[in-house]
Amino acid sequence: MQTFNQFQAIFEQYMAANRFEKPPAALYEPVDYILSLGGKRLRPAMLLLGYSLFDEAIEKALPAAFAVEIFHNFSLVHDDIMDAAPLRRGKETVHSKYGLNAGxxxxxxxxxxxxxxxxxxxxxxxxxxxxxxxxxxxxxxCEGQQMDMDFETTEQVSIAEYLKMIELKTSVLVAASLKMGAMLAGASSANANHLYEFGRNLGIAFQLQDDLLDTFGDPNKVGKKVGGDIVQNKKTFLYLQALALADDATKGKLLKLYAAGPYDEKSKVETVTAIFRELRIGEITERLKESYWVEAIGSLRSVEARENGIGLLEKFAENLMQREF
Amino acid sequence: MQTFNQFQAIFEQYMAANRFEKPPAALYEPVDYILSLGGKRLRPAMLLLGYSLFDEAIEKALPAAFAVEIFHNFSLVHDDIMDAAPLRRGKETVHSKYGLNAGxxxxxxxxxxxxxxxxxxxxxxxxxxxxxxxxxxxxxxCEGQQMDMDFETTEQVSIAEYLKMIELKTSVLVAASLKMGAMLAGASSANANHLYEFGRNLGIAFQLQDDLLDTFGDPNKVGKKVGGDIVQNKKTFLYLQALALADDATKGKLLKLYAAGPYDEKSKVETVTAIFRELRIGEITERLKESYWVEAIGSLRSVEARENGIGLLEKFAENLMQREF
Structure with missing residues (x-):
């Protein structure tokens, strides 16, 4: 069975042979542009991996792999408009480069x-x-993106709502990619559903890990400045869990730090991080992440697949969580 | 067989029973809002009519009828953003009422x-x-909408490009609605394709008629001020045909009237209309419209349908062209 890198390479080749490049240019140039910005092609590679667990003729799944990558990039283009983001992967976003209507x-x-x-x-x-x-x-x-936008203007977001939001906004695409691959290869619906559950739980664990690393990560390993979420007042799991556990005084302090301003970035990050530490938010998040991980691996191990597929996928999931892939 | 009004009523009933009305409210309220603004439900009614030509169990086609109406309204919501339109059917557009991101x-x-x-x-x-x-x-x-936007900043739009644009932006949805209805009812592909061609040509004829009425129509019958397209410098068929036929002096005059400004609206409309008359644009457009109409009716009459379906559809098409439905 191929390695994850091989799935990525096979997909890149397919994409290169299937550029849009057609008139009207003003419509399709932005499409080729966003698709050419790179990214790890995780979702299509996972779809191919899902297929390869049950059948080796993965070329049959390439159009579906392309569909999930196009969908993912569609959501980036529209989300970037909604977030008024100027950059994506270090390059201009589509609406910055080509205008709102083109976006x-x-x-x-x-x-x-x-x-x-x-x-x-x-x-x-x-x-x-x-x-x-x-x-x-x-x-x-779409529902997940709406919840995420709603949260920006909602003071009290529950933990359950947050977990639902990241499930919809992030996880279901990973889960659906794996499941579609399996279905196309003729997997039983039990196997296809186990893979869906694996992807769904893995996606949530991954997002919780992301929240953790942004605040508690090693800047050298994470590859970006630590504390970005705090500076941007993002209602991450860490913040919502802290609000839920804090006494009234601490809660008031947190709410103020995430509302008024401007604050000195460095001292704001330090103050908030200290509150998180005080409330043991890191450990709590770690434990929750772990429980989603255990769920994910449990579902994965229930899958009956060919060759060493399950081992390969488990190894990939570990690397994904370690940001090594 | 049911009348067109009956198809409209059956569809309205189905829509009323299938409101979105679910969370997140900020996502689905705008959907129910735009769908409730009315409109004649032409496309879903035509889909049901297309079905009824071959089978009477039209309820089987209702989800497809809803699909084309949802699609049509999706395109209105996004087009209204791109055109920065404040009103739609006399009410606030979705982005005016709920904001850009909601739109x-x-x-x-x-x-x-x-x-x-x-x-x-x-x-x-x-x-x-x-x-x-x-x-x-x-x-x-989408391609048609892009061409339409491209035309705003293109000085020389050819007649062929214009006809292609209205085909894509307007006609193919009518054509596809009829064809999908026929296919669902088990029509032969010859019959389904005849209906598609009928819808495609009818849509183009309808749009040419629309261009004509905006300049040469009877204001009492058209129900809106005559000359709106001229005031807005719209590159209609009339304008493009005039540019193609005018001598250099008249062409220069037209280009200037459609570029610089501001002009007194009334005298601009009169001047441009006089040029159109001079060049016999009304007659030319009328003749082209007629040729699409003849094509449309020819395709329609090739369809082998049950009962009086073809007659009903032909009568409806005539009413549509007369703006009586």
Missing amino acids: ILSGDVMLASAFSQLLRLRNKKMLPAIMEVFTRMAIEV | ILSGDVMLASAFSQLLRLRNKKMLPAIMEVFTRMAIEV
């Missing part, structure tokens, strides 16, 4: 094109079921 | 939800073919 319309045509990729799948009998998984995922990702 | 994201979830409606169709064997028609249409509508 909207090129995003729209990407969403439609993701479906059109699915229609290229040769396995027509499986298509309604694949479409079902994909469409549900697409709707859920 | 983008609610539009996105509508596009995904249109696909999810298609997945509700009970005829799973037909689904890949239906999805194919729908997805191609969705992509073409």
Whole structure:
């Protein structure tokens, strides 16, 4: 069975051979632009990996892999407009480079094109079921993005709501990618669902890890400045858990630090981090992350796959959590 | 067989029973809002009519009818953002009422939800073919909208490009609606394709008629001020045909009237209309419209349908062109 890097490479090759490059140029140039910005092609590679657990002819799954990558990039283009983000992967975002209207319309045509990729799948009998998984995922990702935006203006976000938001915004696409790959390879629905659950729980664990690293990570290993979430007043799991556990005085202090301002960035990060430490938020988050991880691995080990597939996927998941891939 | 008004009523009833009304409210309220603004439900009614030509159990086609209406409204929501339009059917546009981000994201979830409606169709064997028609249409509508936007900043738009633009932006949705209805009812592909061609040509004829009425129509019958397209410097068929036929002096005059400004609206409309008359643009447009109409009716009459379906559809098409429905 191929390694994860090999799946990535096979997918990159397919993408390079399937550039949009057609008129009207103002519509499709932004599409080729965002798709060429790189990224790790995690979702399509996971779809191919999901396929390879049950069948070796992974080329049959390439259109579906392309569909999830196009969908992912569609969501980046529209999210970047909504977040007014100037940069993506160190380059101009689509709307910064081509304008708002291009960002909207090129995003729209990407969403439609993701479906059109699915229609290229040769396995027509499986298509309604694949479409079902994909469409549900697409709707859920929109719902997750809406929840995330709602949270910006909601003072009290519950832990449950936060976990639901990251599940919808991040996890379901990973889960659906794995499941679609498995389905296309003829996996039983039990196996396909185990993979979905693996992806869903892995995605949540990954996001909790992300929240943790942003505050408590080693700046040399994380590759970015620690404390960014605190500076941006992001309602991460850490912050919401701290609010839930703090006494009234500490809670008031936190709310003020995340509302008023401007504050000196460095001392704000230090003050908030100290509160998090005091409340043992790092340990609590670590434990919750661990429980999602255990769930994920449990689901994965229930999958009956060919060759060393499960071991490969488990190893990949470990690397993903360690940010080594 | 039901009348067109009956198809509209059946569809309205289905829509009323299928409101979104779910969380997150900020995502779905705008969807219910735009869908409740009215409109004539032409496309879903045509889909049901297309179905009824071959089978009477039109309730089986209702999810597809809903899909085309959701898609149409998705395109209105995003187009209104791109056109910075404050009003739609006399009410606030979605982005005016709920904000830019809601306009983008609610539009996105509508596009995904249109696909999810298609997945509700009970005829799973037909689904890949239906999805194919729908997805191609969705992509073409985006391309048409892009061409329309491109034209705003292009000085020389050819007649062929203009006709292609209105075909993609307007006609293919009508054509696909009819075809999908026919396919769901088990029509032969010859019959389904005849209906597609009928819808495609009818849509172009309708748009040419629209261009004509805006300049030469009877204000009492058209129901809006005549000359609006001229005031807004819209590159309609009339304008492009005039540019193509005018001598250099007249061409220069037209280009100036459509570029500089501000002009007194009334005298600008009069001057441009006089140029159009001088160049016999009304007659030319009328003749072209007529040729698309003849094509449309020719395709329609090639369809082998049950009962009086073809007659009903022809009568409806006539009313549509007369703006009486």
